[in-house]
Amino acid sequence: MPYLVAVVLALLIVAVTRIAGMDRDRALYPVALIVIGSYYVLFATMGGSTPSIVTETIGALVFLAIAVIGFRINLWVVALAIAGHGLFDFFVHPYLVTNPGMPPWWPAFCGTIDIALAILVAILLNRGVIRARREPA
Numbered sequence: 671m672p673y674l675v676a677v678v679l680a681l682l683i684v685a686v687t688r689i690a691g692m693d694r695d696r697a698l699y700p701v702a703l704i705v706i707g708s709y710y711v712l713f714a715t716m717g718g719s720t721p722s723i724v725t726e727t728i729g730a731l732v733f734l735a736i737a738v739i740g741f742r743i744n745l746w747v748v749a750l751a752i753a754g755h756g757l758f759d760f761f762v763h764p765y766l767v768t769n770p771g772m773p774p775w776w777p778a779f780c781g782t783i784d785i786a787l788a789i790l791v792a793i794l795l796n797r798g799v800i801r802a803r804r805e806p807a
Contacts, residue, residue: 717771
């Protein structure tokens with residue numbers, strides 16, 4: 671069930687932000703990446719585990735840095751990083767970090783929505799619907 675909900679939610683997020691014109695601002699998906707990277711910190715905080723908070727904060731800072739770099743250079747970096755976070759959810763996080771506040775269904779949900787969102791952002795970039803690069807100043 672988390673897989674289906676994640677795919678439907680990714681489709682809704684892209685559709686609604688597209689219809690509302692929110693994706694005209696190139697910051698939309700970099701900000702989404704920052705939020706995506708921060709959820710594990712939230713769960714670590716809920717679990718009350720200082721070591722998890724530190725570890726998850728380091729991971730969140732990596733994705734924050736990638737979001738800023740991708741925004742400044744090329745949104746393809748952001749799309750790849752969102753997909754990378756999804757792969758991280760499936761293949762790395764569960765084996766590397768113990769986070770007592772994380773719901774057991776979270777890696778499946780987060781990994782799926784990340785990969786679905788990355789695919790949708792890649793489609794928008796490939797079609798030129800959203801600009802990959804900033805306009806020259």
